[in-house]
Amino acid sequence: MTKEQFLDVSIIISALVALGAAMYCLSIGIFILVPHLFYIPIILVAYQYPERAVVFTGALSAAYFAEVLFFSRSLEAEFVGALIRVIVFLLVAIVISNLSRRLQARESRYRGIFETSGAGIFLFSARTGEIAEMNPGCSVMLGYQKDEALALEVSAIWPGYSGLAGALEEGRIEGLDCNLTARDGAIYPVLLSASLLPDQETVCAVVTDMKEQKRMENLLRRSEETLRVILNATDVGILLTDPGREVVEANAAAVRFFGAAGREDLIGQNPDGLVARRDLGVIRTYREQILCGEALAPIECMFRRLDGTERLVEATLTCISQGGGAPGRMVISFRDITERRRAEEAMREENRHLAIINEVMEAATASRRLDEILPVSLERVTSLLDFEMGAAYLVHPGEDTVHLRASVGDKVLPTCKRRDDPLCRHVFVDGEARFVDWFGEEYPGHTDLGIRSFAAVPIPGDNGTVGCIAVASRIREMTPETERQILTAICEKLGSVVVKGMLHEDLEAALTSANRYLEKANAAAAEVNLYVDILTHDINNANTIAMGYLQMYLEFADKSEGMLIEKSLAAVYQSSEVIRNVLTLRKIRTGPVELRPMQLEPVIQGMRNYYADTSITREGPDVAVLADDLIGVVFANLIGNSTKFGGSDVEVTISIREEEDGMVSVTVADTGPGIPDDLKPRLFERSQRGSTTKSGKGLGLYIVRMLVERYGGSVRAGDRVPGRPEKGAAITVTLPRCSPVSG
Template structure:
């Protein structure tokens, strides 16, 4: 049996409560009736306990229905009225009441129908309210805004997120034309989007206008709304604010453009052979990429007392920066060269009226910074009106730092080369003298003393070999290959002369190959390797022949040979073999040079299958036709 209904009857008529109770009992609907004569008493009862239904006679209190409904928002309110008070009963329906009964017409059947109707209506209203609340919460949590447009393009629904995006209250959006929120320039595209959205999903990127007048970038997706029944009801539009994404994309694009410019400038700097070429190339590349017409580069002298002009491109006719800046305390160089601060002028004629005839509109002077020191400045001029954006100012400052790093590397490289050239020259002179004296000493001695003098001469020759290898490595790294016809016979004969005490057999051939003068280092290293590891009685055989457009050269020795496990590793840098001293550079240089010429080098057994009977180094070079009238 269902629980009895709990009814609260608020009425000044003593017979109302018994009448209602009796009618419900006759209809078979169990009910528990609580009665109060005054509205205030009924409100107190509502605060203490809950009821399923409220029967209210507002009497002379027109606001009673609203007060009772507010106190018990989830409980249905039915007005009890007489025929003379029907107007008041109908008015109560607009202020919180759900239905009304006329005392004179109450019957058990009518009462039950009314009760069941208002209870069902209230349950549906509460359920609908919960669903609406749920969807509003979902709408608030969505990253996208939601609009629903009727067939005429009027907004009939706007979600909370949509209000945030546009900066309007929901009530202001609803009832307004969707196109009124679109930037005027995008209205035609917005109309197309809505038209397409009437029959299929469509997307477009549009600019919308906020309440504060700001423009936002938005991605819109429109889809038809049918309501599950035939016919077109409108268009649902999802709106995503992509302004932040657009800003990030634009920032990334600008950053990529900056990195491209910096990368191009750095590539120009690193490919330069000398300081003047470096700075002229950097200036030319910067002018090309940054759309300036002219410029110049200054470098501070070692004493930091003046700045010298080292490069100048595209400056207006009759106008030139000074060849030398002597007063570093005069603007703008007091800030640029003295403090490392970039100087930008967007109204050049106003700042420098003395150059009015040059036609320059904008000027920038960027410090060249190496580490923490300012080493110079890059000046750029434009004959067009130019505004230096924050991104461009950052880019120019970055270029100044990159150029500074390149200048510093170039200076260090030049300084290192100077010391290396000095050392190589002096050590070679000392080695030449030492070899001469050691050779003379060996000729005047005999027995063990003669052997010691020979070892002394060998040690000095090894020092000379190291110096020679270092010089060769420098040339390989610094000089571009310019191959040309080289007489192989001439190269081999000139190298053999360096080893007068070694049994070297050479079968001469008038053969020409594509190489350069460093080819002699290949023969020096291969013969020297045979002598070093072959011992005093070693014999060396050098031969060459042509095979299919290449020259195959062999340098074979009768030394102890190379084990199979070592053959693939002998050309590695700093690879040593056995107990012999050295840095392991000779064979590595040999492979580098041969491959540089377009050939290859490898090692085999002099007698196949017998490593202990000597090694055979073989290499190939591109063959060339003989050159008449040349010997090397």
């Protein structure tokens, strides 16, 4: 039975008991004690149903007054007393219902807070430890259904209660970080506060679920650890300063940069004390601009390390707002750029070196003549490196004298020096650069030149030093190391240019000498040709006269004399052939090649007329080939060989055939003794002669090969009957075909 049902039953029973007792007492004449029984149902109704308490009390009072009227003996005093009691009943009902209504409103308000609170609330007995109440928030948190946790021992959900019971009796527990056990056994971290209620019997415990907060704390802790690892792993130094301008945190890169043993050496330092004094104003102005909200690019300044040394950094300041008007913190992030700046300076200096070297080499390579290369190169070197005087000396291999080839300045320098001169020995003998600072102290005997610093750098060649560049200054006492490096690099680059220039001079001298010898050779050749022309002309005239007389005498000579005359004619013919071959060779060697289309038929017909006593047959078409006027010599030599070795009865056949590759094959075959196989590969070589007594000087077939190759063709030896050399020879010539000659 619920509390509400119990009260309803109590109201009904107490009302019936009061009415029944009043009826009994009034019937026996007792009017004093019985009315007090009516207070019980009136109070219960006013507490449970304050809105209905007056109506209920009025009805109950009416029933009581009716009983008094029915059982009284018309005593006025009884009626007055009953009326007073009815009024009291109504007053009691009104007062108690009003109090009950206010009490219920307050209880409803507290119940609403209890039921709707985001925090978990549960009540339990301090004496027995049984749970009396648990709000929905706590039930949901621990996984219990409504009223399911009631009557459970508090230790079932709060395992640590037993150890805190004594502390709870002495006072309240505030903000206890503990764990509750859920229905499924899961552990919930909570923040718990508990205290005894005024009845000193019930404990009210309020818990806040800390699971999400714990998760967020773990995430935050991991994030902080990750951030710290990142900050310590980066090469960017980071300092965190508080509003009082003290360093409160520093990462590993900052510790390394400042040379500190640990973060503790930097924490508490004034950040202004870590800036070089000369840059302090700049960094303060930069900080004020950042605090005013301006977005600025990183600034370069000098930071001072703990050991007092200074290094160049690129720094950025960032303001972190604390919120609520509190002064913010400043993050100083910086990167050491000292080495980078040095590398940039070195790169700029290297670029300057290269620019000077390239400018000098560009001027040097503009010509191949040393008389132009050295003056221009020397002038560029002295002007770009700020020297007032300069000289360029060269020496040829094997010589002991160095020669002045170019100079800059108003002083007249010696045109020649010996290798072992004090100013030249290091360069030309040892092959080493010579740099002299405070020249007057080193060489007191040369003060007339007014030189303060001097440098001489060798120009290397393939087999040692071939020259040097010497420069001097009348203003500077020293030659900087950078300019020494530039001078050395320029001379190394000039080495190949100078060597080429010297080779060019040697080549020009050699060409001049060769031209002189060639002119003499051409004059001698012209003279020889003159003698050859005179000899061939006179010999040919003599041969012609001799052949005429011999022919005339042969007609009248007898048989024995005829044989002698024929041998004489053969010798004269051979002499004429030799002269013709020599003239042909001279034309081949010296004359221009002017090829043109030549018809073969006129050439072959001319051979028939020349060799009228020989049987010559032509087969095949009449074609045009690419040749010149010497084409007749090819056929004259071939037919002449056939008649020479085959005798007067030899038969010659000239076969012409057009090939598919644009060539023309002309075969001269005879019925003579043929050509041995071992002689065929060597037949067309120079001075190659046959084994018979009729063999000539070996020039005829050699000239045939030279002419055919001159025309772009070829020649080969074979047999008239394949495989039968004794049946006669066959010489095949291939010549380029061309269109027939028009007109």
